[in-house]
Amino acid sequence: MPAKKNAAQPAPSAAATTQSSTTAAGSVPASAPAAAPSAKNSPANWDKVLQNIYQYYMKETPQRTKLIDVFLVFIAVVGALQFLYCILAGNYPFNAFLSGFGATVGQFVLTISLRIQTTAANKSEFPEISPERAFADYVVCSLILHFFCVNFIN
Amino acid sequence: MRFSVASTLLALASIASAASSWTFSDGTVQVTSKAGNDAVAKFSADDRVQNTLTLGHQDKLKVTLTTKEGSKAKRPHQAFLVVKEASGLEAPFPLTVKESGKGTVEITQKDLPVQLLLSQEPLEASLVLGSFGSTKGSVTPVFDFTVKLDPATAVPSYEKPLRYGKLAEIHHIFRADPKNPPRIVSVAFSLAVLATIPALFIGWFAIGGNFAHVQKALSSAPISHVVFFGSIVAMEGVFFLYYTKWNLFQTLPAIGAVGVAAFLSGTKALGEVQRRRLAGER
Amino acid sequence: MWSILSVAAALFAAAVSAVSTSGNRLLVVLDDVAEKEAYGQFLGDLTARGFQVSYETPRSEGLTLFHLGERTYDHLLFLPSKVKGLGPNLTPNRLVDFVNANGNILVALSSTVPASTSLVSLLSELDISLPVERTGTVVDHFNYDTISAAESHDVLVLDAPSSIRPGLKPYFELPGGVLAFPHAVGHVLGSGPLLTPIVRAPATAYSYNPKEQAEVLDADELFAAGQQLALVSVMQARNSARVTVLGSAEMLQDKWLDAEVAKLGGKSTKTENKEFARRVAGWTFQEIGVLRVNSVEHHLQGSEELNPGIYRVKNDVSYTISLSEYVWDKWVPFVLPEDDLLQLEFSMLSPFHRLNLELKGTTDDAAIYGVSFTLPDQHGIFNFMVNYKRSFLTNVEEKNTVSVRHFAHDEWPRSFVISGAWPWISGIGATVTGFLGFCAIWMYSKPVGKKN
Numbered sequence: 001m002p003a004k005k006n007a008a009q010p011a012p013s014a015a016a017t018t019q020s021s022t023t024a025a026g027s028v029p030a031s032a033p034a035a036a037p038s039a040k041n042s043p044a045n046w047d048k049v050l051q052n053i054y055q056y057y058m059k060e061t062p063q064r065t066k067l068i069d070v071f072l073v074f075i076a077v078v079g080a081l082q083f084l085y086c087i088l089a090g091n092y093p094f095n096a097f098l099s100g101f102g103a104t105v106g107q108f109v110l111t112i113s114l115r116i117q118t119t120a121a122n123k124s125e126f127p128e129i130s131p132e133r134a135f136a137d138y139v140v141c142s143l144i145l146h147f148f149c150v151n152f153i154n
Numbered sequence: 155m156r157f158s159v160a161s162t163l164l165a166l167a168s169i170a171s172a173a174s175s176w177t178f179s180d181g182t183v184q185v186t187s188k189a190g191n192d193a194v195a196k197f198s199a200d201d202r203v204q205n206t207l208t209l210g211h212q213d214k215l216k217v218t219l220t221t222k223e224g225s226k227a228k229r230p231h232q233a234f235l236v237v238k239e240a241s242g243l244e245a246p247f248p249l250t251v252k253e254s255g256k257g258t259v260e261i262t263q264k265d266l267p268v269q270l271l272l273s274q275e276p277l278e279a280s281l282v283l284g285s286f287g288s289t290k291g292s293v294t295p296v297f298d299f300t301v302k303l304d305p306a307t308a309v310p311s312y313e314k315p316l317r318y319g320k321l322a323e324i325h326h327i328f329r330a331d332p333k334n335p336p337r338i339v340s341v342a343f344s345l346a347v348l349a350t351i352p353a354l355f356i357g358w359f360a361i362g363g364n365f366a367h368v369q370k371a372l373s374s375a376p377i378s379h380v381v382f383f384g385s386i387v388a389m390e391g392v393f394f395l396y397y398t399k400w401n402l403f404q405t406l407p408a409i410g411a412v413g414v415a416a417f418l419s420g421t422k423a424l425g426e427v428q429r430r431r432l433a434g435e436r
Numbered sequence: 437m438w439s440i441l442s443v444a445a446a447l448f449a450a451a452v453s454a455v456s457t458s459g460n461r462l463l464v465v466l467d468d469v470a471e472k473e474a475y476g477q478f479l480g481d482l483t484a485r486g487f488q489v490s491y492e493t494p495r496s497e498g499l500t501l502f503h504l505g506e507r508t509y510d511h512l513l514f515l516p517s518k519v520k521g522l523g524p525n526l527t528p529n530r531l532v533d534f535v536n537a538n539g540n541i542l543v544a545l546s547s548t549v550p551a552s553t554s555l556v557s558l559l560s561e562l563d564i565s566l567p568v569e570r571t572g573t574v575v576d577h578f579n580y581d582t583i584s585a586a587e588s589h590d591v592l593v594l595d596a597p598s599s600i601r602p603g604l605k606p607y608f609e610l611p612g613g614v615l616a617f618p619h620a621v622g623h624v625l626g627s628g629p630l631l632t633p634i635v636r637a638p639a640t641a642y643s644y645n646p647k648e649q650a651e652v653l654d655a656d657e658l659f660a661a662g663q664q665l666a667l668v669s670v671m672q673a674r675n676s677a678r679v680t681v682l683g684s685a686e687m688l689q690d691k692w693l694d695a696e697v698a699k700l701g702g703k704s705t706k707t708e709n710k711e712f713a714r715r716v717a718g719w720t721f722q723e724i725g726v727l728r729v730n731s732v733e734h735h736l737q738g739s740e741e742l743n744p745g746i747y748r749v750k751n752d753v754s755y756t757i758s759l760s761e762y763v764w765d766k767w768v769p770f771v772l773p774e775d776d777l778l779q780l781e782f783s784m785l786s787p788f789h790r791l792n793l794e795l796k797g798t799t800d801d802a803a804i805y806g807v808s809f810t811l812p813d814q815h816g817i818f819n820f821m822v823n824y825k826r827s828f829l830t831n832v833e834e835k836n837t838v839s840v841r842h843f844a845h846d847e848w849p850r851s852f853v854i855s856g857a858w859p860w861i862s863g864i865g866a867t868v869t870g871f872l873g874f875c876a877i878w879m880y881s882k883p884v885g886k887k888n
Contacts, residue, residue, distance in 0.1 A: 158776075166467075229652065230871060231575075231577075231644075231651075231652070231653055232575075232577055232640075232642060232653065234642070234661065236639070236662070244639055244662050244663065246642070246658070246661040246662050247655075248653060248655040248661075249655065250652075250654075250655045251652070253743065259655070259749075276568060282640055284640065285577060286577070286588060286589055287587055288574075288586065288587075290700075291577040291578055291640070293578075293640065315627035315628075315629070315734030316627075316628075316629045316828075317601075317629055318602050318629050318825045318826050318827060319776070319826070320603065320776055320777040320779060321779060321790060322786070323779075323790050323791060324781075324787050324789055324790035324791075324794060325789060325791075326782075326788040326789050326812040326813075326814075327810070328810075328813050329813055333568070334854060334855045334856040335856050336624060336853075339853045340856055340857075340858045340859055341855075341857045341858065343858075343859035344858045344859045344861075344862040347859055347862040347863050347865075347866050348862050348865070350866055351866055351869050351870065351873075354870055354873065358873075358877055361882050362884035363877050364877075364881055364882055364884075365876060365877065365880045365881065366880070366881070366882035367880045367881065367882045368880045371879070371880060375774050379879075381876065383876065383879070386872065386875055387872060390868050390872065393868075423879070426877055435460075435882075435883070436883055
């Protein structure tokens with residue numbers, strides 16, 4: 001029994017990695033099998049793999065999703081700058097740090113949700129939710145988040 | 155109110171001594187020591203012991219003498235050996251005097267009060283003789299001795315008795331105020347953060363983002379689009395006013411009003427967006 | 437509250453002029469009422485000061501210290517009495533109850549009469565020990581009165597107290613005067629803070645029992661000698677009731693009040709016994725050394741509100757206390773003794789501040805002491821506490837409780853005045869701006885290139 005189980009083990013875990021890398025690349029699952037083995041084979045051509053992923057991303061991702069991704073990068077950079085400042089210059093006043101950094105984290109999470117709900121590939125998972133409905137939710141939640149942050153920074 | 159032996163002595167010295175007075179003879183002080191530091195010294199009324207004696211923790215100090223009234227050996231009523239510390243504190247040790255005037259007293263460390271044991275200076279022993287009647291009493295300093303405590307046992311501690319009085323001032327020590335980092339660092343980071351905004355727009359335009367559909371949207375649903383986007387901006391404006399000058403009770407009605415406008419116009423505006431999507435224009 | 441008190445005090449003062457702050461009913465306990473003749477001047481002086489003096493013997497039937505739970509007398513004076521015990525009405529317990537009920541007691545002893553067991557027990561309760569066998573005479577072969585006691589040396593002539601202890605009011609100090617102590621009984625004090633010796637025996641004095649030790653003083657039986665022996669001592673209880681022990685009752689008698697005495701080899705002088713007796717009795721019966729707190733005020737600096745119940749951490753606060761002192765027949769501003777300080781503690785369990793109060797001003801009958809300070813940066817329930825307990829002065833214990841609260845949410849500095857918060861403020865600004873731009877571009881961006 002244990003032997004069989006061990007043998008069965010690699011398959012699901014491989015599937016799991018595939019899936020996660022797919023979401024990261026933000027596109028069709030089909031791309032993953034190509035990327036994963038090459039990474040295992042030779043670390044030497046990492047650059048080739050990355051280039052592959054990049055080209056695939058540029059080619060296959062819808063432009064609307066790319067706009068979201070740019071916004072995500074922007075939020076990540078703003079958040080990173082604030083965190084870096086906190087490390088370098090100390091956390092006084094701490095509530096200002098929390099609300100400033102929290103605003104970026106919250107906004108990032110909300111935007112990711114929007115991206116998941118509006119990506120065409122995930123349509124089957126949210127059959128009831130149209131992209132416009134998702135956007136309306138996103139706007140409401142973002143405004144609430146901003147209100148909290150403005151309130152908390154004093 | 156303090157009468158020291160010395161001042162009394164001075165007062166006595168100034169009196170012309172017509173009458174006879176109490177004195178003594180054959181004064182001997184003897185330290186018997188288990189450690190072998192035995193010492194014997196003789197003293198008389200005019201001649202005190204010159205060198206300082208040492209009283210160890212197992213030693214016994216014994217004083218013997220013969221008291222005299224004038225020149226006749228006699229027993230006085232008061233015959234004390236008074237041991238005095240530099241600060242003026244005194245401890246009296248009465249002598250056991252026989253009818254013949256022979257008197258003795260023995261002192262060990264156990265007999266001395268703690269304050270005297272802890273004295274840094276040598277202790278001064280004086281002999282006080284006095285009795286009723288007209289014969290004058292006498293106070294004679296006879297010898298000095300130091301106390302050598304047992305190094306093996308703890309030093310006896312003397313606790314000052316509690317006395318009401320002023321106490322030392324106490325000033326609360328405040329926690330230090332939090333310190334701001336250098337202003338230049340804050341300014342630099344603020345500018346860096348703000349600089350990401352133009353970078354964001356540049357990024358969008360670089361991958362082909364644009365606002366080209368504004369006209370289309372405005373032409374098909376002008377009011378709802380203006381009101382919807384305007385109310386989102388207005389909501390952020392309300393937040394800004396809340397941050398700068400409004401209080402919560404001014405803010406909440408404003409949020410409510412803007413929120414209703416956004417909800418009503420939003421359904422229409424997003425409906426238009428959906429029509430565009432279904433028409434394949436997104 | 438304070439105004440009612442002051443009106444009551446003023447009325448009281450008008451009703452009975454020149455008398456103690458704690459009542460004027462004085463009971464003198466003595467063997468035979470006829471004996472009071474010997475103390476005529478002293479007792480007459482008390483009557484003249486406004487005391488209603490009653491005389492009783494310990495055997496008297498009607499003698500009672502309490503009636504229906506209330507004191508029937510305000511002060512007691514015990515003159516020497518030959519009775520061994522003072523009877524069921526003056527048991528040590530009753531006397532302690534009397535002190536607990538704010539009654540004052542002056543005990544005068546004499547070596548010619550053994551002290552009553554009641555008094556010995558009362559005094560030992562207060563940590564004052566008398567010689568064994570209840571009798572003992574203090575003699576000093578170097579400081580006796582050559583006129584009256586050339587042979588027996590039992591009339592001591594001492595310099596009047598000149599500086600009892602630094603930091604105390606000079607109530608008993610008569611610099612340059614001499615006091616005569618005929619047939620005095622010495623006593624030894626415990627180390628408690630409530631006891632203060634007024635007159636100590638000189639270094640060469642000692643106490644002996646004239647009956648058993650007339651010929652020879654056994655070395656083992658010496659009660660006390662030198663400065664260990666106190667001749668006059670005072671005790672002030674925690675409730676400010678006073679007990680005084682006077683070693684020599686005879687010094688209150690007319691013949692000793694201004695007797696001529698001479699020290700060994702000195703000239704004859706008049707004693708200051710009269711003035712000393714007046715002060716000892718006046719102090720014991722609360723005519724001097726009585727303090728009154730007229731008012732306590734504290735307020736936030738720059739605010740009109742008096743004694744608020746709540747302050748904020750780090751507030752600047754001013755505190756003032758108004759004190760009066762009773763001197764024989766009137767209230768006067770209380771002036772601190774030299775080398776002493778009135779201190780304010782701001783405490784929660786333990787003091788956070790202990791500050792010296794300064795004299796801010798005086799009125800006709802009150803002195804105002806005050807201090808300004810910053811409250812600690814700790815919130816909680818605090819006390820303004822003036823705990824002024826000193827020998828010779830009635831206790832002052834003024835406690836005013838206030839809450840100290842934290843900063844309210846709108847009392848902190850705003851984030852934009854703190855330069856350290858700027859990057860985070862701009863962080864929110866950038867996020868919000870980015871969000872607005874994103875909303876616009878999401879709704880209005882025209883797709884480019886191939887549609888998926």
